[in-house]
Amino acid sequence: MRNLRKTLRLLLALVRRRLFNIWLNGFVASELLPEHGRWLFLRASGMRVERSLIDSGGYIGSTRIVIGRGCSINHGVFLDGSAPVVLGRNVSLGMNVLVITGTHQPGSAVNRADGAFTAGPVRIEDGAWIGAAAVILPGVTIGHGAIVGAGSVVMKDVAPDTVVLGNPARLVRRLDADEQADPEPSVR
Template identity: 45%
Template sequence: MMNISPISVCRRLWPGLLQEVWANGIAATPFVPKYLRYLFLRAQGFHIEKSRINAHVRWSGSGTVSIGVGVGINQYCDINHSASVTIGAGVALGRGVMIITATHEIGDNSRRCGPGMLAPVTIEEGAWLGARVVIMPGVTIGRGAVVGAGSVVTRSLAPNRVYAGSPAKAIRDLTGQVRPVSEMIRTQGSPELQRAS
């Protein structure tokens, strides 16, 4: 006789059920302190270091999620991880940032929404994304880059520059203002983690 658990049945019938109930339900409520939410997401299977994640962040997909230490994710961010999402140490995501790893090819005129495709998104150490930034599939945001509010990032961005617009374009060079995030966290502590203490 086969031993079938209710969890295995749920996973087969509704693969995203656990994520909907746990990550988007219980962990996303304001009743879970933002400085402990990373522990709830770790229980979901995300690879996540001590970070500050506000309430009402939405997760969708089944790809890997990796989040470094000292990351701040503001309310109402929407993170699609159909492909992998990697967020480096010290990254700040403004309110309502959208990370997308799934899209479609353009089909013929009988159905323009063609076959689906996935591409990972990487946000390197120390980057800052303003409110309502949209990151499209396959993009890497360089270390220490700043993306202005409302920008749409369709291509990878070089490190230590300020970008804005739709599509996002470089508007300022920050190369002279470089300090390793790991050094900042080690010497001063992350501002996100200082608030957690």
């Protein structure tokens, strides 16, 4: 009887997680909801989300995502959620940005993808702008007012008020804290 209860509890937890994923990444992320109101549904789902513009077609991996006021999250953004993801105020994420918080160590020669799972939080501070299709890897902090160019792969922390580009992302310019950034078209 004890094994049956344990099995039923496990099954119920799996069903609950699957239904929550369908709610979050099926309905809430769908075209059915307006981008100006999607933040309300995310908040009602247990996430810490302030008023923001969140386009459809994204993926949110858990409720450990924090979205600050005034963020703009474009179509197709992937927020992993294996570890916390914190977006400060007025953060802009271009279309198809990947914020990845989970990875694994290399496994044996038989299966390299079978190593131990690890996770690291990602923090994107106030006013940062992440260009389309950029990839932010686990454990990275993007400083306030920083710009990450389109298609860049960010493997280490980005200093505040800087522009980084490339794979791996490298510093290309420092911005004055008060300067209105006018990046080159390749950054957009």
